[in-house]
Amino acid sequence: MKYELILKNISRFINLNQEEQDLYISLFTEKKIKKKDFLLRQGEIARHDYFITKGCLKVYNIDTKGSEHISMFAVKDWWSGDMASFITQQPANYFIQALEESEVLQISKENFDLLFERIPKFERFYRILYQRSLVTYIQRSDQNISFSAEDRYLNFIKKYPSLLNRISQKNIAAYLGVTPEFLSLLRKKMASM
Amino acid sequence: MKYELILKNISRFINLNQEEQDLYISLFTEKKIKKKDFLLRQGEIARHDYFITKGCLKVYNIDTKGSEHISMFAVKDWWSGDMASFITQQPANYFIQALEESEVLQISKENFDLLFERIPKFERFYRILYQRSLVTYIQRSDQNISFSAEDRYLNFIKKYPSLLNRISQKNIAAYLGVTPEFLSLLRKKMASM
DNA sequence: AGAGAAAAATAATGTACATTAAGAAATTAC
DNA sequence: GTAATTTCTTAATGTACATTATTTTTCTCT
Numbered sequence A, B: 001m002k003y004e005l006i007l008k009n010i011s012r013f014i015n016l017n018q019e020e021q022d023l024y025i026s027l028f029t030e031k032k033i034k035k036k037d038f039l040l041r042q043g044e045i046a047r048h049d050y051f052i053t054k055g056c057l058k059v060y061n062i063d064t065k066g067s068e069h070i071s072m073f074a075v076k077d078w079w080s081g082d083m084a085s086f087i088t089q090q091p092a093n094y095f096i097q098a099l100e101e102s103e104v105l106q107i108s109k110e111n112f113d114l115l116f117e118r119i120p121k122f123e124r125f126y127r128i129l130y131q132r133s134l135v136t137y138i139q140r141s142d143q144n145i146s147f148s149a150e151d152r153y154l155n156f157i158k159k160y161p162s163l164l165n166r167i168s169q170k171n172i173a174a175y176l177g178v179t180p181e182f183l184s185l186l187r188k189k190m191a192s193m
Numbered sequence C: 001a002g003a004g005a006a007a008a009a010t011a012a013t014g015t016a017c018a019t020t021a022a023g024a025a026a027t028t029a030c
Numbered sequence D: 001g002t003a004a005t006t007t008c009t010t011a012a013t014g015t016a017c018a019t020t021a022t023t024t025t026t027c028t029c030t
Helices: A005-010 A016-027 A083-086 A110-118 A122-146 A149-159 A168-174 A180-191 B004-010 B018-026 B085-089 B109-117 B121-146 B149-159 B170-178 B178-189
Strands: A026-031 A038-040 A047-052 A056-064 A068-073 A095-098 A101-108 B030-031 B038-039 B048-054 B055-061 B070-073 B095-098 B100-109
Touching: A005 A016, A005 B170, A016 A026, A026 A180, A047 A083, A047 A110, A047 A168, A056 A101, A056 A168, A068 A168, A068 B121, A083 A101, A083 A180, A083 B121, A110 B004, A110 B018, A122 A149, A122 B085, A122 B121, A149 A180, A168 A180, B004 B018, B004 B048, B018 B030, B048 B070, B055 B100, B070 B170, B100 B109, B109 B121, B121 B149, B121 B178, B149 B170, B149 B178, B170 B178
Parallel strands: none
Antiparallel strands: A026 A101, A038 A095, A047 A101, A056 A068, A056 A095, B030 B100, B038 B095, B048 B100, B055 B070, B055 B095
16 A cells, blocks of 8 residues: 555654544645656745655755755655755755656645644654754764765765666766766776775 | 753743743753863763753764864753764764863753653654754755855854854864864955955 | 963965866667 | 767866974963
8 A cells, every 4th residue: 555655654653543544644645756857946935845655856956156966865765855945934945856757745834734733743753753864964964074075975875775876977976065077087996996 | 040041942842831840950960061071972872961051062073084073062052962872872973072161951861761751742842953953954964065165164153153253263173174274274365355 | 470282374285176178878859 | 760968988187175394373271
């Protein structure tokens, strides 16, 4: 069944009875996205938060010089969205674009707010989810500043082993924060060792 | 009264009655730290989480090459700690050291767990607190990879205006991820414009 | 207040990565 | 299935920042 994956994801941190499960699922709608289509663009308001059930998307922004920086890749069983924009309902800083034909479950801001009213247990779920994400992002923010491109590439491979041969080097470079030219050079150098 | 600050901090997101306030405060103990003393060292288990009521501390790690990288400065009215170690009770990656004579309120892991049992509202408090921190760290992790040292310096001044003349350039450099020599050069260059 | 230690400034040289440009290989589109 | 686009590779040159070393300034301790 379609909602198994999201219910299993939730059950990592909280238990829901049947009634709660039904209510929870009723707050989501399904959405299919074709390759290269956008869930969100910089400047729009993020009306939804997303749970990925199939495919792969990238969350990125374009800086003042026009370069693209990928903040995360969202794959099956991951949550994604522009949290700042979703929470504050201010214009988004990020684009979310499908790298493959993908499927997501989306929840609107209204339903997200409703969720906490109806099933307060979800405060706990998100407390723990955010706590874990925080640990990851604190680490990543430290690593981005102190690790070489080669170290970050090795980390990328560890973190997203399934993506290495699934997405373009151009996108990997944009995630690492280097030019595609330099990544190409790096890989050549690493292969020769 | 000593606990006004922390109660006011909490009240940003949840309301506590008198009884809850008393219980909450009973879970903390006060601690004074002399300049240069440590609340935590890399390799130790983080037994406490901290709320700063006075002074200034730095949270940093030492990488494999021996360089120091400052992850955050903790000042009055901020929360601090090594979250990964505190939650998992595994060895810490971070040092927490006082840059000035400081005072904190500390809560133990046991009391932190107890808090959620006794006053479930705190799930909500931390859900919102972590949500906000996440937005900050996602931004910072993106900026660390795409911004120049000069941009990051300007951001530092915006984020910590009170610290600019309070802490050494050496520490600012370790926060920015550059050498003190380069920061000195940067400042000279920026002053002459 | 004065000695010693730590921080900051300056400068020379080195390195990781960017930029630009051009050709080769792989994808996409009709 | 071939043209058109996009991606990848390679190479030359440029730049932001690191490293090392020396001197000057500021802070710390008793």
